[in-house]
Amino acid sequence: MYDAAHVSDSKSTADVVFEQLHADIVALTILPGAKISEADVARQYGVSRQPVRDAFRRLHNLNLLEIRPQRATVVKRFSRPEIENTRFVRLAVELEVIERACQIWDQTRTEVLAENLKAQSSALTAGDLALFHKLDYNFHEGICDLSGLPMAFQVISNCKQKIDRLCLLSLSDGENIADVLEDHRAIADALNRRCVTDARDRIRHHINRLDTTIADIHQRNADFFQ
Structure with a gap:
C-alpha cells in the first residue's frame, strides 16, 4: 500500500497518485474501458x-479518463478520428523540423544521434520495451533540439502522449520494435546526407506506419475503441 506519510516535500499526495495511475494506464496495466472509482x-x-x-x-484533462456524473469513471477508449487528427498534426510539425535539420546538420549532430541509436539497439536486444519507448521519445526530441527547435517537440510530445498506449501495444511485438529502429536509422541516414527529400519521405513513412498498427489493434481488440 502507498504510504501518504512519506510523500516528499516536492510532491503532493495527488501528484504521486496521478503519476502511478498515469503509468498504469499508459502501460496498459489498466485497460481501455476499465471502470475505476475514487473510493x-x-x-x-x-x-x-x-x-x-x-x-x-x-x-x-489528458484525455485518459472519462468522468461521468452519477456513473462510473472509465479509462478512455481510443478514438480513431482523434488519432487521425493527432497523427496529422504531428506529421506536419515533424516534416518542418526535419527540413530545418537538413539545412544545418553536421558531424557533431550525427554523433549525438548515433549514441541514441546505439542505445535503442541495445534496448531491442535486451527486450526492454520501456527503455526503447523512452529512447524513441529522446530520438525525436533530439532532432528538434539539434535543429534549434526545442519547442516543436512540445507539440510532438503532446501528440505522442495521446497515442502512447497504442504505441506500447504495437511495440509489444519485437518485430515491430525492429521496424521502428530501422525507421530511425533511415531518418538519421537521410539527415547525415542532408537530403531533404529522403528525410521527409522517411518521416512520412515512419508516422504513417501507425495506420497499419491501428487497423491491426482494432481487429484484435475492438473493445478498446469507441
Missing part, C-alpha cells in the same frame, strides 16, 4: 478521496 483507488493507496479526485481530474 477503490483511495483504499488502494491508503489516502483520502480528495487527492484521488484531483488525480482523476488531471487524467481527464
Whole structure:
C-alpha cells in the first residue's frame, strides 16, 4: 500500500497518485474501458478521496479518463478520428523540423544521434520495451533540439502522449520494435546526407506506419475503441 506519510516535500499526495495511475494506464496495466472509482483507488493507496479526485481530474484533462456524473469513471477508449487528427498534426510539425535539420546538420549532430541509436539497439536486444519507448521519445526530441527547435517537440510530445498506449501495444511485438529502429536509422541516414527529400519521405513513412498498427489493434481488440 502507498504510504501518504512519506510523500516528499516536492510532491503532493495527488501528484504521486496521478503519476502511478498515469503509468498504469499508459502501460496498459489498466485497460481501455476499465471502470475505476475514487473510493477503490483511495483504499488502494491508503489516502483520502480528495487527492484521488484531483488525480482523476488531471487524467481527464489528458484525455485518459472519462468522468461521468452519477456513473462510473472509465479509462478512455481510443478514438480513431482523434488519432487521425493527432497523427496529422504531428506529421506536419515533424516534416518542418526535419527540413530545418537538413539545412544545418553536421558531424557533431550525427554523433549525438548515433549514441541514441546505439542505445535503442541495445534496448531491442535486451527486450526492454520501456527503455526503447523512452529512447524513441529522446530520438525525436533530439532532432528538434539539434535543429534549434526545442519547442516543436512540445507539440510532438503532446501528440505522442495521446497515442502512447497504442504505441506500447504495437511495440509489444519485437518485430515491430525492429521496424521502428530501422525507421530511425533511415531518418538519421537521410539527415547525415542532408537530403531533404529522403528525410521527409522517411518521416512520412515512419508516422504513417501507425495506420497499419491501428487497423491491426482494432481487429484484435475492438473493445478498446469507441
